[in-house]
Every structure is written in structure tokens, then in C-alpha cells.
Amino acid sequence: MALIGVSPALAANYINRLVPNAQKVGTARMQYMLWDIYDAALYAPDGKWSSNRPYALQLTYLKNLNGEKIADRSIQEMRGQGFHDDNRLAVWHEQMKAIFPDVQEGDILIGIYTQEAETVFFDAEKEIGRIIDPEFGKRFFGIWLNEATSEPDIRMGLLGNKYNNDNGKAQYDVQNYENTIGYRSARRND
Template sequence: MHRFISLFIFFSICVVHSAKAHSTGYESFKPVAGETTYRYLFWDVYSAQLFTPTGQYNPEDPLALLLTYKMTLKGKDIAERSIKEMRLQGLKDKSKQVAWGNTLKTIFPDVGDGDVLLGQKNADGSTSFYYNNNQIGFIDDADFTSWFFNIWLGQKTSEPALRAELLGLEGNKK
């Protein structure tokens, strides 16, 4: 029963929109650093760019993380990897892992070479998701937003070199 209540509360504050053309609002943002590429073994998985209103990263400010995929991946796998990365950073709350994982599985589409997923941290702490410039989801949960963007930007990221490149940190680039 506790799990049902937790899921009900979570889904009450999460709104998943159907795909529609929508201005992301990040167009006026400035890039924080150059483009970087996430590689797994021998494969380029995606290129990543970070944008903020000022061109400087502040974890309290809005941001947009743009991922341009270079290979085919299932949306379900992207969602599961996102939750795995949150766990690796210390997310222990199982009900959040399940609820957020289920929500991300409904949001993330399958992607192919050239497809773009954009995650946008909004000023109110919510997250908007876009696929090839169409809004595909919205999660109104500041805790989720923090854990999600820390996959790439948090100090406990599993990819510190990628983080350094996104943030333009000197001496830590690949």
C-alpha cells in the first residue's frame, strides 16, 4: 500500500505531455563549453552540449543539456541507464527509483543516429524533455531534476572527464 501511495503522489506531481512542437526556451542560452562526446568502448554514443543563460554553470540556475545520438538505442535502455547512474551517485530511495524509472520509460523514445534529446532544467526546478525539438515530457520534481542532471554534471558522475569538458574545467579534459 505504501508503494502505491508513493507512486500515486509521484505521478500526481509528474505530468507527461504528448509530443508537440514547442520552443524549448534555451535558444537564448549560451554554450558553457565546447561539444564533448560520450564513448562506450569503441563506439561514439552521443555528443553533448551544455547551455545556460549566462554561459557559466551554476547548479542553481536553469540549463539545457543537448544530446545528439550517434547510434541506435531503445528509450527503455536510456531510462534504465539514467536510474542506474542515479543509484551509483547515491540515490537509495527505491520508490523514487521505480517511479522515476517508469516515468522515464514513458518519456524517452527510441533514438537513432542524428536524433536529439534535450533535457532542460527550468527556473522552478522542473525538467522538460524534448526529442528533435518536440516536447515529449515534463517532470515537476526538483529532487528528480537534481539527480537527473547530476548524471552528467555532479561531482559523483561516473564520467568525470565528460563533466570536465561540459563545464570547461581546465586541466581535466580528455
């Protein structure tokens, strides 16, 4: 699903084709220790994400990564959120290994959750993969968007609830976050 050397306009075409009136919801940067891994952007109709409507996740890689390792990590994250259907995970793992190419710094990966509850992936020229199991889309995009994600700061950024205070320290718009996920959460004091 690498969009090697793709322009932002071409990436937007893929998103707009399957996500009506797509607008950016939020962004986040994935970091591991001292390394920047990728920048993520979430797009949804009118900029309002719902797990039941089409949306797109665009990853711009900041580091070279092996496609098979991306698939491995995706399965690990799905398990970490409590999904343990080994048969489905094995099928999905093989599908992702077949779809995900190795990525280089600057490559853009786009995954789109469609109105039909399918997950579609693109490269610079065409659709390169489609997984039609609706449960896959829920679990795959849940890596970033599920409340049980291993990266809650990424989730908050993608959902547009993270902002910086005057000192540059990350703060959270707790009221907006509570409205987005539908329950009260404890206010973070860090």
C-alpha cells in the first residue's frame, strides 16, 4: 500500500473517492524511543469520525520498514486489544503480508474503511489489496482508534482532541474527548 513519490493531491483522490466530503479529523506522530516512525492523518466525512461511516487513515513513513514486520506488528496490536480469534488472525496476517510492501522514508500508505465495511489499500497507481471481512476493518483501524489502543496519545491526536499549551506540552481537551467516546474519563495531569 505504499504510495511511492505520490503527490498529496493524488492521495486525496483515493480518499475522496471512497470517503464522501472527506476532511481531516486530526493528526499524530508515532514515535518509538528516539525514532520518528510515521505521521498519521485521519479523514472522515465533514471531518467527523464515526466507526460506522467511511474513513481513511493515511500514514506518511519517516523510517524504512519491512512490510511483513508491519503485518506482524498489526496482529500483535490486535491481540493486545483483546482479539484472540487465532483462525481469523492467521488469515488476516497472510492477507496483510501479501498486501503490505516494504516502505521507505517518505512513502505514504492509505487504508480506507468503506461504506460496505471493507478495507481497501492503494499504491501510487491502483488498488493493491482489499480485505472484505468487516471485523478486520474494526480491528485493523482499532490499532489507532480503539479506546484500548496501546497508543492513546495517537488516538487523541487523530480524533482531533489533542492540542499544545503555551509551553508546548501536550494537553487534552477532556470535554471534547468525552463527547467523542461517550463517557467521562479522568482528567490527565501530566
